[in-house]
Amino acid sequence: MTLLLIILIPLLGTLLAPAAAVRGRMGAAVMAGALTATALALLFTLAPRVFGGETIVVSWAWMADLGLYFSLRLDGLGLLFALLILGIGLLVILYAAYYLSPKDSMPKFFSYMMLFMGAMLGVVLSENLILLLMFWELTSLSSFLLVSYWRHRADARQGARMALAVTGGGGLCLLAGILLLGEIVGSYELSVVLVSAELIQSHDLYTPALILILLGAFTKSAQFPFHFWLPHAMAAPTPVSAYLHSATMVKAGVFLLARLHPALAGSDLWFYLVTGAGLTTLVFAAYVALFKHDLKGLLAYSTISHLGLITLLFGFGTPLAAVAGVFHIINHATFKASLFMAAGIIDHEAGTRDMRRLNGLFKYMPYTALLAMVAAASMAGVPLLNGFLSKEMFFVETLHLQRFGDWAWLIPVLATVAGIFAVGYSLRFIHDVFFNGEPKDLPQIPHEPPRWMKVPVEILVVLCLLVGMLPAFTVGPLLATAAGGVLQAPLPEYSLAIWHGFNTALMMSIIALIGGGLFYLLRHKLFDLHGRLLPNEFGAKQIFDILVKAVVDLSRAITRLLENGSLQRYMALLVGSAIVVGVYAALQHGAMSFDMSASSMPVNAVSVTASIALIVAALATVLFHRHRLPTLLMLGVVGLFVSLAFVYFSAPDLALTQLSVEVVTIILLLLALHFLPQESQPESSSARRLRDALLAGTAGLGIAALTWAILTAPFETLSGYYLEQSVPGGGGKNVVNVILVDFRGFDTFGEITVLAIAAIGIHALLYNLFVNPNPAGPHGWATSRPPLLLSVICRPLLPLALLVALYLMLRGHNAPGGGFIAGLVAGVALVMQYLASGLDWTNARMKIDYFKVIAAGLAIALATGVASWFFAHPFMTTTFTHVHWPVVGEFEVASAMVFDLGVFLTVVGITMLILAELGKLSGAVKQGGGR
Amino acid sequence: MANVSFVMPNFVPAIPEMFVLGMACAILILDLFFSDKDRVVTYLLSVATLVGAAILTIALSTDTRELTFNGSFVRDPMGDVLKVFIYVVTAFTFIYSRRYLEARGLFKGEYFVLGLFGVLGMMVMVSAHNMLTLYMGLELLSLSMYAMVAFQRDSLKATEAAMKYFILGALASGMLLYGMSLIYGMSGSLDLAEIAAYVALNNTNVVLMLGLVFAIVGLAFKLGAVPFHMWVPDVYHGAPTSVTLYIGTAPKIAAFAMVMRLLVEGLGDLHHQWQDMLIVLAVLSIALGNVIAIAQTNIKRMLAYSTISHVGFILLGILAGTENGYSSAMFYVVVYTLMSLGGFAMIIMLSRAGFEADKLDDFKGLNDRSPWLALMMLVLMFSMAGVPPTVGFYAKLSVLQAVVQVELVWLAVYAVVFSVIGAFYYLRVVKVMYFDKPDDTTPLEASMAERIVISANSLAMLALGIFPAVLMQLMVIR
16 A cells, blocks of 8 residues: 555645645645655655565456456565656755746646656556556656646757657567567466566567567667757756656666666567667767767766666566666666756756867866766766766676677677766766856856755765765665566675686776776767768658658658549448458459359340440440430430340240330439530540449449359249238239239338438439539530421320320239339320420429328328228238129229229329429429520 | 147247337327437437436346347347447437537438437347347347438538448448358358257368358458458548447447357357457558558547447457457447447537537637546546556456467457557647637537536446446446
8 A cells, every 4th residue: 555655645736736836836845845855755664574584466357357456566676766766856856846946837837847757657566467568658658748847948859758658669669579578378377477577589570579678668768769859858947857867767677677687588589679779879878878969868868878777687587687688777876866966056056968068167166067077977876976886797697698609799898988088978977167268258257056956966976976985875775675676596706806806807997997088088089080971861750750740751652542532432432341351362262153154044036136236335434424414315225135134034024014104204314404514524534434334334344253153153032922922921923013002011111201301312312402403515405496397296195195005004913013003104104295285285284292192192002001901911911802893804803902002193193293393393494595 | 720729928038129110100299290409319219218218127027037039139148238338429429419519400310210220230249149130130230230321411512421331331231141141051050059059060061161261351340450440430430420429439339249140159259360350450450540540630530449349358358268358359349339429429528510610620629618628538538548547447458368368369469559559649639728829719609518428438438447347347248
C-alpha cells in the first residue's frame, strides 16, 4: 500500500500543486516539494526491507482477462531509481522555484513536473510490464508538456513534438515487444518473466520481441540513430533538462535494459545490438559534443554519449558489466544534474549559453564556477571523483571482453577515444566558460545567483566528492542492492577501491586525460578542420524531417490516385476490387466445374439467333447511349427478346408480364425523354472508356461463368411442390398465378403496397414541379400534333383492349394471365388514348381520380385477406369453388380472384397516375414555351 | 392453404424493436402537426424513445439466447449490449445535433425520424439470425442514411455526397445480396444456424467460396474497409456534421454485429477462408487510413481516414477467430464509437450559423478560447491514438493481444508501426489547439447541454482507461 502511495502522491500533486498556487507564487513549489519529500520519506520506510534482500510486490487485479494487473514491485533497482527520481526531483523543485521568472506560470510547471514524477516512479516500480508501458507513455506525454512549457518559442514546440514523436513511437514498439514477451512467457509479471530466460531466448519470437523492446529503450535513452530528439528537447527550461534529460527520463531506456537484463541478456543478438548501439552512441555523441558552442547542446551530447556508455555496459551481458552500468547510472545522474543546473545558473545570470561569448565568468561567479568545475571534472573522469570510479570499471570491462575475437582490441581503443573526447569537452566547459579572457558583449553583467538556487548544486557536488573518495562507505550498499536487483542473482566479486594498482585501465584513463588536454590546446585548428570537413551538419533531424515530408507527399499522392472525388473512379475501384477478390477466390478453391454436355445446353438455330440478337441489342444500347431515342428502342428490343426467351422456355405468364411491362415502361420513358435533350455530349476520354469496358467485360464474364456453373450444377427445386399443390391447394391450374395470389399472396400484397407508395412518391416529386422548357436547337425534340390516323384507330381499340384485359384477368387462375398482366394491358390501352388523341382531349374524357383507384385496389386486396378471419382462418387464407357458366363452361371461382381484382386496379391506377403526372408536366412546358 | 397451421411467434424478445418502430411512426405523424416553434417536442420524444428502448432492452435482457420468428430473430447478451450502446450513442448524437441543426434551419422532424428508423435498422441487424433479416435491417439503415446525407438540400456538397453514397452503397448492397444468394443457393437455407450446419460439412465448395467473397465485399463496404472505403471520406466530409456524427458512430456497431452474425455465426467454419481476406482488408485499411489522414486539412476528412484505420483494427480482432478476439473487437468497436462521437461532436461545438469549423485551422488556439474544450479534445485525440491511460490504449492492446495469440505476430507489429504514423496526425490536432494562435476569436456558442455531454464523453475515455474492466466485462460473445 505504501508503494502505491509513493506513486499516487506525486500524481495527486498534479492537481494539488496548482491548487496550492492560490496561496501565492511559491505555493505550488512548496506543495510540490512537500509532496515529494513525503513520498521520499515513505520510500525510506520501505528501504530497510529492500536492503535486507526482500523484493516487495503488491498486486490488484485490473483487467485480468488481458493479463493486466495493477502490480507494483520494489527491489534494489527500483529503489535506486525511486531514490534518484525523488531525491533529484526535490532538488530540482527547489532550483526551479528560483529559476522560473515571474512571467512563467508556476502552477502549470509544477503540475506537469509532478505528473512526470509520478509517471516515472510508475515506470520503475511496476511489476506488470503493461503497467510499466502505460507509465512509460505517460512520461513521454508529460515530458512533452514540460519541454513545450515555453509555448511561445517555436524551437520549444518543435523540440517537444519531436521528442514525443520519437519516444512515443518507441513506446508503441515497446508495447508490441512486451506483447510478444507476454505471449512467450504467458504472463506479464516481472517475477515470472525474469526467471524465464531460457524459455524466452530459445523461442522463435525472441528476435522480434527483443528488437521491438530495444527500439523502445533506444528511443527513450536517445541511442544512435534515435538520439536527435534530445538536443532539440534542450529548448526546455533548464530544470526540466536537469531532471528529465540527465537523471530520469532518458534513464528509463537504460532502466529497461537493466530491468530485463536477466531475461533477455546473454544471447548473441542482444550483445551485437546493444553493444553496437551503445558503442556507436558513445563515440559519435562525444565527438559531436566537442564542437557544440551551446552550453546545453554540449551537455546534451555528452549525456547521449554517457547513455551510450551505460548501454554498452549492459550490452556486454556479464554480471560485472551490469554492476558497472548501475554504478555509472548513479554517478552520471549526480554530476550531470549538477552541471545542467550550473548551466542554467549561467544562462540565467549571463543571459546567453553561447560558449564563444561566455568567457572568464570565474571573476563574476567564483563559487558557482567552483561547483561546476568539480562536476565537470567528474564528467571527465578525474580521479577522486565519482565519475572516475565507474569509468575505470568500464575500462576494465572493455578489456575483459572476448566476444569480438580478433577485433577485441577495438572496444578498449574506442572507449579510450571516447574518453579523450569526454575530457576534451569537459575542459571546454570549464576553461571556455570560466576562464579564457573576458566575456564578449553579454546582455547583462553576471553575478552569483540567489543562495537557494545554489544549494541543489552544492548537494550534488558534495555527493560527487563523497562517492569519489569514500565509495565503499557511501554508495556501496546501495550499489550492491541495486545491482542485485538488476541481476536477480548473487553478485559477482568487485571492489570499490579508488586505487587498484597500476594497470591497463588506469593507463587508459591517463591517456584519456592527456589526450583530452592536447585536444583542448589544439581546439582552434580542429574546429577549422571540422568546419571544412563537415560544413553542414546533416544529422538525423534532417532525415526525420525528410521522412515526415516523404510520408506527407506519399499521402497526397495516394489521395490524388484513390480519392479524387470522382464517382466513376470509385465505381471502377469498387468493381475492380470485387473482380480481383472474386477471381482470386475462384482460383484459390479450384476451378469451377462446367457441365458442357449437350443436355444442359439446348443449342439450336432459334436459341443461337435469339442470343445473338439479344447480345447485339444490348451492345447497341450501350454504344448508342448518348443518343437517347435509339437507346430506348434498343432497350425495347432487349426486353422483347427476353420475353421471347420466356415463351421459348414455356413460361407464357412471364412472357406476357415482361411484354406488357416493357410496353408500359418504354412509353413512360418516352414521355420522360421529352424533358431531356436528344443527345448528350461525350464526357469520357477514350482511355476511361477502355478501362470501363474492360471492367464491365470482366465483371460480366465472371458473373456469366458463375451463373453457368450454378445453373448446370445439380440442384433441388421447389417447383414440384407448387405444381402438385396448385390445384388441390389453390384451385387454379396456372401455377404462376396461384403462387402470386395464393401461396405468396402476402408478398404480392406487400408489392402492390410498395407500388402504391412509389406512385405517391412520384406524385410528390412531380407535383408543381417546374422543368426547363425543352432545350431548343439541334438537340431538342420537334413538336408535333397527334397523328390523325392513330387516333382514329385507337379509339375503337379501347373497349376491345379493356375486354382483353378483363378476359386475361378472369382466366388468370388457370391459364396465362392474371390481375397484374391485365392491369398493364388496360394501362397500355388507356395510355394509347393519350398518345393518339393528345392530353387535352383525353383529360376531358377521363375524369378519374387515380388515387381512388389505387386505394380501392389496395382496399379490395386487404379485404380479401381480412375476410378469412371471419371464417376463423389466418390472414389471407383462400378458398374456391366451381361454377358452371353457360358460355364459358366449367369455371372456378376462387377468393384469390377478388384479390387479383385488387392487384388489377392498383396496377391500372399507378400506371395512369404516373402517365398523367408526366403528361401534366409536358403540358405545362408547352404552355410555358408558347408564351 | 387452410391445412397449414400458423403458430403465433414469441414477440417478447422483439419488444424494443416494436417500441422503436411504433414511436418512430408516431413521431413521424405527430411531427406534421408541430409548428417550428414546437419542433423541440419531436426532439425530446426522439430522445425519450431511445431512453425507453434502452430501459426495455435492459429489462428484457437475460444471460440466455432466445430465437423467435421462426429462427430469424435472435436476442442474446451480445446483442443487448450492442443495442444499448447504439441507443446511448444515438441519443448523444441527437443532443449534440440540436443547436447545429437549428442554426442551419435544418431542425426538422425528418432528421430525428430518419435517425430513429436507422436505429431500428441497426437493431434488426444486431438481432438478425437470418440473411434476409440481416439484409432488411441493413437496407433500412442504409436508406435512412442516404436520405440523411441529402437532407441539407441546398448544399451542393451534401447532395453530391449523397448521390455517391447511394450509388456505391446500392452497388455494394447488390454484391452482398448476390453473395447471400450464392450461399443460399448452396446451403438451401437463409437461416444462419442451418447455414452453419451446412458449412460444417461442405467447406470447400467453390460457389460457396464466391458467395463468401461477395458477402465480404458487401460487409467491407459497409464497414468502410480498404479497398471498399472510397465513400467514407467524401460522405463524412459532404454531409452536414450532425449527419456525419450519426453515420460515423452507431452504424459501426451495427456493422460489427452484422459481421459477427454472418461470418462468425453463419460461416464460422469457413474461418480459414475468410481470415485471409480480412487480413488483406485490415492490412490495407490500417496503412491507407493512417497514411492518407496525415495530409488532410479538413478535420472531418481526417477523422474519416482515422475511421478507416480503426476499422482495420476492429478487423484484426475479428480475424483472430477466437472468443478473445471477438470480444476484443467488440470492445474496440464500442470504444471507437464513443471516441469518434466525441471527435465529431467537437466540430459541432465550434460551429455556428454559417461556419462549419471543419478545417484543422479552425481548431487553432482552441486552448486560448476554451481551455476546457481543448482539454476534452486532447483526451479524445490521445484516446484515438491509443495513448495510455485512455481507454483507446486498451482497445488496441486487447486486439493486438488477440492477434498475437493466434501467432500472427507480423500483423501485430505491422499494426503497431502504423499506429506510430497514426499518432502523428492526432498530435497535430493537439499541436494546433495548444501551440497556434487563434485566427478567430468569436466566443463559442456551444450550449450547456452540449458542454456537459462532451465532458462526460471525454472524461469517460479517461475513466474507462483507468477502470477498463468495467467495460470489458460487458463484452461477452454469445
